[in-house]
Amino acid sequence: MNEGMTIPDVAVTIDDAAVPLAGLGVPLVVYFYPKDDTAGCTTEAKDFTALAADFARLGVAVVGVSRDTPAAHAKFAAKHALTVRLASDVDGTVCEAFGVWVEKAMYGRKYMGIERATFLFGADGRLAKVWRKVRVSGHAEAVLAAATLL
Secondary structure, eight states: EEEEOBOOSSEEETTTEEEEEEOSSSSSSEEOSSSSSHHHHHHHHHHHHHHHHHHHHHTTHHHHHHSSSSHHHHHHHHTTTOEEEEEEETTTTTHHHHHHHHEETTTTTEEEEOOEEEEOTTTTBEEEEEEOOOOOHHHHHHHHHHHOOO
């Protein structure tokens, strides 16, 4: 995905229902994270939750996407009082469309996984800004700052 491209014609699963990504509203923040209930992913979800009212005031929808199941998302959200919308991409179609399903390495072992990345789409449905290889600290605030410039 490059800036200027439109929201891909793919669907995510939210609460066991398939929803077209473009149907979630625009402007739209789509952030990808590797796994529910891990340290960095929990912090990121809590940070977006803390800023949910600010995004809403701007009219910006926010959705977090991982390959976890809807049931795992529900448990994760309940455990951490998350209000940010979480979407499942169990088959990896959405991750492939955004180019975030990548080879990773940890302790010398290579494996496929989700690259932590965020995509901000403007009111016209076009990609306005991309953050790749995201560092969690301060990231939600940076996305909010960019959203205010739309």
